[in-house]
Amino acid sequence: MKKILILTFFAAMIFSIGCKKVLDQIPGDAQPGDEVLKTSANVYAILAASYERFTNNDFMGGNFTKTSELYGDQINFVNVTGGAEVQFTQRGFSSFNSIGRSLWFTGYEAIARANVVVKALAENNYTDITDSTKKTWNGEALFIRGVSHFELTRLFAKPYTSNPTVDYGIVVRQKALSATEAQVAVQRNTVKESYDAAIADLKLAEALLPAFNGGARATKWAAKAYLARIYFNMADYVNAFAYANDVINNSGYSLGTDVTIPFKSVGNQVVPTPGVIMMILGDAGTQRGSFWNSDLNNTYLPLSSTIFSTINARGGTRATTLTTSSTNPVRGISTKWSQLGASVGINVPLIRLSEMYLIRAEARVQNGGFTDATVRADYNAVRAVAGVSADVTTTGAAALLTAIRTERVVEFFTEGDGYHELRRLKLNIRGIAYNDAIGLLKIPDGEVRANLNMVQN
C-alpha cells in the first residue's frame, strides 16, 4: 500500500513537470508575437511587408492612380462597360466594389504593419542596430502611415476644401492593436483629424529620415515633398510654399532632362531617378500597363479628347514621347504606364520634383507679393525638361494661375492628379459638385460589417 502511494506520488510529480510542456506549444510554421519583436531583423522584415502593401498594385503602386483618374474627368470612359469600374461612370457605388475594397484593405494593411514597427521600436532596445538605423526605420513606418492616411482620405472622403471639421474622413489608426482593441467599433474621424494625423506622422518622419535612403525608400525629402502636397491640397499655401521651396532648394534633386525617364525605371534603385523624389519599386505583379492597357486600339482608359488636345497644344516631348494615339477610332493614349516587357514590373514615381515646382509657382501667386518672372521661372523649369519653350509673357495672378494649372494637366496626366485638383479648386466633376458624397466610393463591406453604425458615403 505504502509503495503504491509513493509510486503514485512520483508519477504525479513527473506528470506535473510534463504539464507545462504539454500546455505550451508553438506552431512550426509561424512565429509567436512576443518572440518576433525581440529581433531587429524581424522588425525590418515587418517594415518590408508594410512597404510591400504600401507600394502594391492595389494601393499606391497602381490603384491609387487609377481610382483618381476614374473619379476625375481626364479620361475617356467609352470602354468602361462592366466590372467595378462601371460604378465610376454611373456614380452608383456599392460597398462591395472591388477597387474600393482593395484600396481600403491594402492601405490599412500597410498602416497596421507600420504601427507594429513603430510599437516594436518604442518598446524594445535593439542593441544590434544603431540609433540612426532605428530612427530611419521609425521614420519610414511613419512615412508609410502618414501617406496612407492622407491618400485614403483623399479617395474615401470629401475634400479638405469642403467642411473639414464636420465631414467624415477615414478611421485614423495610429496604434498597433490587441485583439480586444481590434474588436472595438470605431467611427470615422473627421477630414481634418485625418489630415492632421497624416501631417503629424510626416513631420515626425521628416525629422527622423535621412536625406538619402537607397533609391526606393522613404527619405526626409519625400516626407517634405508629401507635406507640400498635403498642404497644397488643403489650400494652405504658406506651408505648401515652405515645403516645396525647401525641397527644390535643398534636396539636391534635379528635374533631369528626359520626361520619359521617371516612367521607364525598372529594378531596385541605387541612386535617385532624375526628376523623381521617391520611386516605388514595381515587381511582376505591379504591371501597371495591365490595367491601363496600353495596347494600341484596345486601350481601356484612353485620354479624354480635351486633355489630349491640351497636351498636343502644349507640344514638346510630353506630347510626342508620353502619348500616342490609336487609329480607329482616333483616341489619345498615355504611354506613361506602358509595359516594358512581358513580366517586367515597372517602378512607379510616388512623387516627382516637377510637382514641387508647380506647387511653389501656384503658392507664390496664392500667397501674394509675387513677381511674375519668379512664378514663370518655376513652371518654365518644368517646361524646359519637356522641350517646351519658356513662357516670358504671362502676367497677373489670374493668367498665371491658368498657365500653372494647364501646366499641371500636361505634366501629370494619368498620374492621378487632376481629380484632386478639381476638388481643391471646388470645381464640378463631370457634372456633380466637388463635395457631393455620391461621387465617392462607399466605405467597403469589410469595414462596415463589423461596425454597422459606420457613417457611409
Added chain:
Amino acid sequence: MKISLKQIRKICIMLFFSGLSVTAFAQNSISGVVTNSKDGLPASGVTVTVKGTTTATQTDEKGAFVITAPSNGTLVFSSVSYGRQEVAVNGKTSLAVSLTSSTTSLDEVVVVGYGTQQRKYMTGSVSKIDSKAFTSTPAPSFDAALQGRAPGLQVQQANGSLGGAVRIRVRGTSSISSSGEPLYVVDGIPFSNGDNQAGFGSGLDGTKANNTNPLASINQNDIESIEVLKDAASAAIYGARAANGVILITTKKGRSGKTQITLDAITGGSEITRKLPQLNGAEWYQLYNEARVNDGLLPLGPNQNIPGLPLSYVYDPKVNTDWIDQTTQRGSLYEANLSARGGNDKTRFFLSGVYRDEKGVLVGNKFQRIGGRVNIDNKASDRLDLGIQIGMYSTRNNEVPTSFNGGIGAAQSNALPIFPVLNPNGSYFGTQTQYNIFINPVARLQNTFINRSLRTFANVNATLKITKELSFRSEIGLDLLRQKENTYEQPYNRWYQNTMLAAGSERQVDITNINNNNYFTYNNKIGSNGKLDATVGFAVNTIKFHEASYRPQSDAVGYVNPYFKTGTAGLAWSPLAPAAVTNGSPVTAYGSPTNESGFISYFARANYRFMDKYLLGFSVRADGSPRFGENNRFGYFPAVSAGWIASDEKFLKDSRVINYLKVRTSYGLTGNAEIGDYRFLELYNPAGGYAGTNGLRQGSLANPDLTWEKGQQFDLGIDFGLLKNVLSGSISFYTKKSKDLLLNKPVQRSTGFDNLAANVDVQIRNRGIELVLNSNNITTKDFKWTSSLNISRNENKVLTVAGFDDPDFLDLSEGDTRVIAGYPLGQNYLPIFVGVDPQTGVTLIREKATGKSIPLTAASQNANRVPVGNPIPDFFGGFENTFTYKGFDLGFLFTFQYGNEIYDDGAKFQIGGRLNEWNQRRELLNRWQKPGDITEVPKVLLTVDANNSNSSRWLYDVSFLRLRNINLGYTIPANIVSRAKITSARIYVAASNILTFTKYAGWDPEVVRYRFNNGASNGASNAPYLPSPQAKSLNLGVSITL
C-alpha cells in the same frame, strides 16, 4: 427485553425445523452445459454463481460446469458478452442453459469512460451497439454501419465512394466552425478522426471534393461493442471534448477455454442505387438549338462549330456518350477475416487478421484493408492484471475525383453527351488541347490518386488491486497514423508550355497521439444499504501532426521520383520536360512542419446507489490544453445525475406489466475543443517583402481569452421493461445548448485584419426526444422473432447571432446556407419560387414585400431572399427485425428520415442554367416552349444568368425509407459439420440499400455536400453540389468456427 423460557423453547423448535428444511433442500452437485443461443456453440468463461452465496465456478471450453447448489436454489450465469441470466435449479442435477448476448438485457454491462457500469443502475443516456451490427455485413466501415442503430445518432454516408466520409452527429450539430463530430475512444484511448488529406487548394488534393474517413481503416470485425455517450452524465467525464458526444469502441477480448478459430468471408457485388436521368446527345443538341432561337440566334447548321466550347467541335449525330455509364461500374467486394480466441484462467487472447479488397461503383475507386490485431490479458497475480491491445491496419485507397473536381461530377456537368470518349486516332477526346480536364472524365480518370495509410493502435495497461475495494489502473495508449498520398497526372491531362507533360506529387502525414490514463477505482458498501462506485485520476494526451509534401509548382512539371531525370537542385524531372523548365525551381516543398497540441486532464466520478433503487451520480473533469488562451487554460466540466428504479418500490414490485422502470435525469457542462491549434496566439507569417528584404506580417492577433465552445446538456429519461421484459426500451428528452461558439469574428478592416478568432455570443440549441423499443415478439424453441425500433427527433435552432442580424454576415458561404436566429443552423436563404410565367416562359419568384409574382433577376433574387427549407429531418431512425427458425436466421434493418429538404446546389446549372456547356437533366424536356404552356421549367436560354438563379425551386424533399441491410443465413446442423471437425458453420446472403422509397428524383436521398471544412460540414451538409451516387450491394458470406 425479557425473554421467557417458553419463547426460548419456541426458538429452539424453529431452529430444529429449519435445520430439517435444510436437509430437505439438500446441496446437490449440478452439472450442465452453457451454449450461445445464437449459434449453439459452447459458451466458455461464463461465471456460474449460486445466488446469494459466494459459491462460483466458470464454464470450461466445452461450456460445461459443475457446481454444488441447493435444489431449490438459483444459479446466476454472467459474463461480459452474455450479461446475466438466472436459472432456477428446481431440483434438477443437470442443466442446459442457452445464453443470449446481452443487447436487450437490462443487466448488460455498459462501457463508460474509465470503467464499466451495469445498465440497470446507469443514470446517463448511453446507447450500446452490439458487434452484430457491423460484422457479417458488407458495410464499408463500422461507423457507416451505425445508421439506424441507435436513437439520437444521425449517420449519413456521404456517398458510395470507398473510404469516403461518414457524417455522424450525436443529438444534432452544436458548432458552426469547429468540428461537429463526436469524440472517438478506442479501448480507452481517444484517437484522432480528422480527415488528414491535403487541404483544398494545396495543389495536392487529388480528390478535393470528397473527404476520406479515417475510421475506415479499422477492421469492424475486431470490435466487440460500441457505446455512444450522449448526455452529460455519461460524456462529461471527457470534458472539453464531449460536447458532440463520445463514441467508445471496445475491441474483442480473449475468452478462456478451447481456442476458437473463426473464418468469416464475404464476397459480393455492388452498383449505384439510382442513375441520374440526363439528356442524350440528340436531345441536348435539340434543346441547345432551341435556346439559340430563344436568344434570337439562328440554330446551328451542319458542319458549324458549337461556339463557347473549350475546343472547336461540330455536332455529330452518331456520337451519343452516356458519361455516367462511363464513370460508374459494378463494384465488387472480397473480405476474409481469420480470428482466434482462447486462453486459460490466467491468460486470454484474441488474434485476428483481415484482408479486404473492394472495387467501388465509381470507375477507378478501390479500397484495400489489411490488418491484424492482438489482444492479450494476463492475470499476473491475484492483485495484478496486465493487458495489451495492438491493432495495425494498412489501407490503400485509390480515390477518384468527384463533384466540382471531375469524374462522376464531370459526367453530370461538363461532359456533353455529344462528345465521344476517344478521338478517331484512339487518343482521348479533348486531350488534343489542354482544356480537357472536365469535358472528358474518362481521360481524367487515368490520373491516379492513391492514399495509403498505416494506423497503429496500441494500448498497454496494468490494473492493480490495492485492496478488495480499491484498484489502480494505468494505461498508455498510442495512436499512430502514417498517411502517404501520391498523385500522378497523365501527360495528356496536363500541359505545360504547349507540351504534354505528366506530373507527380507526394505528401506524407504523420500523427502521433499518445495518451496516458491513470486512475483509481473504489467500490464499496456505504452503510448497510448504500454502494459507492468512484473513480479518480488524471490523463495526459499529446497530439503531434506533421506533414511534408512535394509537388510541381503551379504550372511547371516535375516529380519526386528518383527514376526520373534529375535537374537542378537535385530535383527530378520528366525526361520530356523542356530544358527551360528544368532550370527553374519546379518542385515545391509544402507543409506546416509540425502542429502539436494535447490535453492535461483530471477527472473524478462517483456513483452512489441507495437500496439499489435510488441513484446519484457526480462527475467532474478539468481539461487544460494549449489550444486555449492563457486566460482560459483549464476548463471544468461537472455533471450531476440522479435515477430512481421505481419498479423496485413496493407498489410496483408485484406488477405483472412493469418489470423494470427507471427514471433518470442529468445535467452537466461539456466543451468542444476541436477549435484548431494555436488560434489564440499572435503569430507572424512570411509575407511579401520589399526591395530585396523578405517580409513578415502579423497573421493573427493574440486572444488570450480564446477558449473551448461551451455546452450545457440536460437529459431526462425513462427506461422500462414490460411484460416479463418482452418489451423493453427507453424514452429520453434532452436539451443541449452550445454557446460561446468560436467564429472568425469580423473586425473593421481598418485594423489591418479581416477577422479574428473569438468566442462570440452565438448560441445553438438542440432539443429532442428519442425513443427506443425492443421487443421479443415470439420466443419458442424453434422460432424466435425480435424487433427493435428507434426513432429520434432533434430540433436545431440558432438562438442568438451576436448581433450579426443580417443573414449575409454569418454566411456559411456554401450552398446559400446561413446562420439565422430562430432557424436551424444551415437554413437556406432563398427567394420563393412561384412557377413559370405561362406567357413569357420566365421564372417567377415571390416579391417579399408585396407577395406578388415577379421575374427572377440577379437583383430580385437578392432582394427577396427569405429563410426557407428544412435542413434537419423531423425524425429519423431505424427498425430492425430478426427471425430465427431452427437453423435459419433472417434479419433486416430499415432506416428512415422524414421531412428534411436538401438544396441541390448544382441543379440550377443542370436544369437549364448551363445548357451551353453542361449536360442537362431530363426535367428540362418539360421546358416552356410557347405562350400558354403550363410548366415548372422555364424556357431554355443560353444567356440565362445561372449564378443568380437561386430559388426555393432547388429544394427537394429527401425523406426516405430504406432497406439498409438484409441478412439471411443458415447454420448447418452441428451433426453434419462436426464430421468435418467444424464446430459451427453459417452461410448467409447479405444485401445493403437494395430498396429505397423516396420522392427524391436525384441520385439518392442520402446525400451530403462535399466538405472540406467544419463550417460546410456543420451548416451546409444539406446543400449538395454535383453529388456522387450511393451504392447498393448483394453479397454471399460464410462463417466457420473450428
